[in-house]
Amino acid sequence: MMKEMKRPERGKSLFRFAAPQLFYPLAGALAPWFAAAAAALTIIGLWLAFFVAPTDAQQGEVYRVIFIHVPAAWMSMFVYLIMAFWSAVGLVMNTRLSFMMARALAPTGAMFCVVALVTGALWGKPTWGAYWVWDARLTSQLLLLFLYFGFMALTEAIEDPRRADKAGAIIALVGAVNVPIIYFSVKWWNTLHQGASVSLTKAPSMAATMLAGMLVMALASWAYTIAVTLWRVRPLILERERHAEWVAAELDALEGKV
Amino acid sequence: MQWESWSAFWQMGGAAPFVWGSYGITALLVVGELIMVMRRRKDALRRLLRLRRAKAGGSGGRRAFEEIVE
Numbered sequence: 001m002m003k004e005m006k007r008p009e010r011g012k013s014l015f016r017f018a019a020p021q022l023f024y025p026l027a028g029a030l031a032p033w034f035a036a037a038a039a040a041l042t043i044i045g046l047w048l049a050f051f052v053a054p055t056d057a058q059q060g061e062v063y064r065v066i067f068i069h070v071p072a073a074w075m076s077m078f079v080y081l082i083m084a085f086w087s088a089v090g091l092v093m094n095t096r097l098s099f100m101m102a103r104a105l106a107p108t109g110a111m112f113c114v115v116a117l118v119t120g121a122l123w124g125k126p127t128w129g130a131y132w133v134w135d136a137r138l139t140s141q142l143l144l145l146f147l148y149f150g151f152m153a154l155t156e157a158i159e160d161p162r163r164a165d166k167a168g169a170i171i172a173l174v175g176a177v178n179v180p181i182i183y184f185s186v187k188w189w190n191t192l193h194q195g196a197s198v199s200l201t202k203a204p205s206m207a208a209t210m211l212a213g214m215l216v217m218a219l220a221s222w223a224y225t226i227a228v229t230l231w232r233v234r235p236l237i238l239e240r241e242r243h244a245e246w247v248a249a250e251l252d253a254l255e256g257k258v
Numbered sequence: 259m260q261w262e263s264w265s266a267f268w269q270m271g272g273a274a275p276f277v278w279g280s281y282g283i284t285a286l287l288v289v290g291e292l293i294m295v296m297r298r299r300k301d302a303l304r305r306l307l308r309l310r311r312a313k314a315g316g317s318g319g320r321r322a323f324e325e326i327v328e
Contacts, residue, residue: 050260050267051260051261052260053260054260055260055271060271060272060273061270061271061272061273061277062270062271062273062276062277064270064273064277065276065277065280068280068281068284069280072284107291107294108291111287111288111291114287115283115284115287118280118283118284119280119283119284122275122276122279122280122283123276123280125276126273126276224288228291228292228295231295231296231299232295232298234299235298235299235302235303236302238302238303238306239302239305239306242306242309247306248310251303251306251307251310254303254307255307258300258303258304258307
C-alpha cells in the first residue's frame with residue numbers, strides 16, 4: 001500500500017521531469033531552440049530599436065538605451081522571483097532539481113542586474129547629470145545585486161550540498177521581499193528615476209513602435225535566460241547525481257569527447 | 259528610416275558614448291556569460307571523467323581520487 005502511494009502516476013504527468021534523469025536530456029534538447037529564439041528576437045528587437053522607433057521628443061536619441069535597460073531590469077527582478085519560487089518548491093517538496101534550477105538561474109539574474117545598473121548609469125549621466133544617485137529605485141536595485149552575489153557566494157561556500165541548498169533558499173526567499181520594493185519604489189518614494197514605462201492599467205505613454213521594440217527585447221531576454229539556465233543546470237545535474245547509474249552511462253558516452 | 263546617413267546613425271545625436279557604451283557593455287557581458295557557461299561545463303565534465311577513471315583505476319587511483327575530491 002505504502003509503496004503504491006509513494007509512486008504516483010508519473011507516466012504522462014509533466015512532473016516526471018522533476019526527476020533529474022529525465023530533465024537532463026530534456027534541457028539539452030530545449031536549450032538550442034531557446035538560444036535560436038533569443039538570437040532571432042534580438043535581431044528583430046534591435047532593428048525596431050534603431051530603425052523603426054522614432055527619436056524621442058524630449059530626450060533625443062539617448063533614450064534608445066531603454067531597449068536594453070528596461071528588459072534587463074525586468075529580467076533581474078523576474079529571475080530573482082523564479083529563484084525564490086524554485087527555492088520554495090525545493091524546501092516544501094524536497095526536490096533536488098528545484099535547488100539546482102535556483103543555482104543555475106542566479107548568475108544570469110546577476111548579469112541582468114549589472115546590465116540594468118550600468119546602462120542606467122550611462123543613461124543617467126546625459127539626462128540627470130549624474131551616473132549614480134542614492135534614490136530608492138537605484139539603491140534597491142543595487143541591493144538586488146548584492147542578494148544575487150550573496151546567494152552565489154553562500155551556495156558555493158558551503159560544502160555540504162544539502163545545507164548549501166537550504167541556506168541559499170533562505171536568502172532567495174527573504175530577498176524576494178526586495179523585488180516589490182524595487183518595482184514600486186518609484187511610486188512609494190520621491191525618486192529621480194522616472195515612473196513605470198509600461199503599465200497594465202494606463203494607456204501606453206510611449207510610441208507603439210518604442211513599446212514593441214522593448215517588448216521584443218524583453219522576449220529575447222526571456223529566451224536567452226531559459227537557454228543559458230538550461231545549459232548551466234546540465235553539468236550541475238551530472239555533478240550532483242554522479243553516483244547514479246544513468247550518469248555513469250552518460251559519462252561513458254562523453255569519454256574522449258571533452 | 260530614422261537616419262539621414264550612416265554617420266548620423268553612429269553619432270546617435272551626440273549621445274554615441276552612452277548609447278553604444280550601453281549596448282557594447284551588454285554584448286560583452288552576454289558573450290562573457292556564454293563563454294563562462296561553456297567553460298564551466300567542460301571543467302565539470304572533465305572533473306567527473308577523471309573522478310570516474312580514478313575510482314576505476316587501482317592503487318594510483320586512490321590518491322588521484324582524493325586530490326580531485328579536494
